[in-house]
Amino acid sequence: MTTTSPWAEHPAAPDPDPDLQAAVTELGAAVRDLLETTVTTTVPAGEQAAVAAGVRGLTARLAAATRGRHTLSALDDLPTFRRTYSPVTGVGNGFAPPVQFRREGDTVVGETVLGLRHEGPPAHCHGGVSALLMDQLLGSAAFLAGRWGMTAHLVLTYHGAVPLQTPLVLTARITETSGRKTVVTGGIALAAEPDRELVSGEAVFVSPRPELLELYFGALTTADGSPAPGHGATDGTAL
Numbered sequence: 001m002t003t004t005s006p007w008a009e010h011p012a013a014p015d016p017d018p019d020l021q022a023a024v025t026e027l028g029a030a031v032r033d034l035l036e037t038t039v040t041t042t043v044p045a046g047e048q049a050a051v052a053a054g055v056r057g058l059t060a061r062l063a064a065a066t067r068g069r070h071t072l073s074a075l076d077d078l079p080t081f082r083r084t085y086s087p088v089t090g091v092g093n094g095f096a097p098p099v100q101f102r103r104e105g106d107t108v109v110g111e112t113v114l115g116l117r118h119e120g121p122p123a124h125c126h127g128g129v130s131a132l133l134m135d136q137l138l139g140s141a142a143f144l145a146g147r148w149g150m151t152a153h154l155v156l157t158y159h160g161a162v163p164l165q166t167p168l169v170l171t172a173r174i175t176e177t178s179g180r181k182t183v184v185t186g187g188i189a190l191a192a193e194p195d196r197e198l199v200s201g202e203a204v205f206v207s208p209r210p211e212l213l214e215l216y217f218g219a220l221t222t223a224d225g226s227p228a229p230g231h232g233a234t235d236g237t238a239l
């Protein structure tokens, strides 16, 4: 398979600690419920203030040990793009629906249901959240075909409002490949009406030239402090 991923030739990390994976997944789910409930609750002010104090106490417990932005989580792996905290697919990210994408022939498909934490117009998805989903969907289609890249161009058309709390289907396919560039199209539709796209779009993904890879990712380390696969230790001048 032709690949444009700078990490594809590096060995995948071993499977993560199952206890940590389970705990992170459960914490992500609990925070997801919390986020959704904070934007839907109608309990009185005093009760909300009391809950806020409790949440701050829990946050302090988690803050006892944290990582910086140049350190991958212990659950993540670049060669396989295991990304636990993605705002779209990450089981550990409470904002994420989360949605998982899979290949079906030459198409990439994902199903999801959005919540009120994703609201823009009342009862409907925020246009920026649709863009977030589309970026990840189209990027995943490139990745699942072995062609990783960063988003260089993303154009969307909003044909119809995307309802919350309603099953959705996301589909995408590659339309063109050339050198480091991959062009992908796709859309979001109701699961009940998969042929009528509410959002459609096209994106160009470009695997960055080596100088940019070094600038963006040169300082990355794995959770144990080793240089991330594909990157040597740097002087820390990466962005």
Ligand SMILES: CCCCCCCCCC(=O)SCCNC(=O)CCNC(=O)[C@H](O)C(C)(C)COP(=O)(O)OP(=O)(O)OC[C@H]1O[C@@H](n2cnc3c(N)ncnc32)[C@H](O)[C@@H]1OP(=O)(O)O
Binding pocket: 081, 135, 136, 137, 139, 140, 143, 149, 150, 151, 152, 153, 178, 179, 180, 181, 204, 206, 207, 208, 209, 212
């Ligand atoms: C499971 C994993 C799933 C992953 C999904 C992830 C989805 C989310 C992805 C993201 O959010 S990435 C974050 C948002 N994007 C960025 O921050 C990228 C910012 N832009 C850049 O860093 C650079 O512009 C970029 C790396 C995209 C390209 O820089 P390069 O210097 O490597 O590209 P270069 O100028 O050499 O062009 C290489 C090819 O791409 C083409 N190209 C570059 N920019 C383009 C553009 N904007 N539109 C169309 N084509 C473009 C360019 O014409 C050329 O085509 P040809 O080879 O045919 O001549």
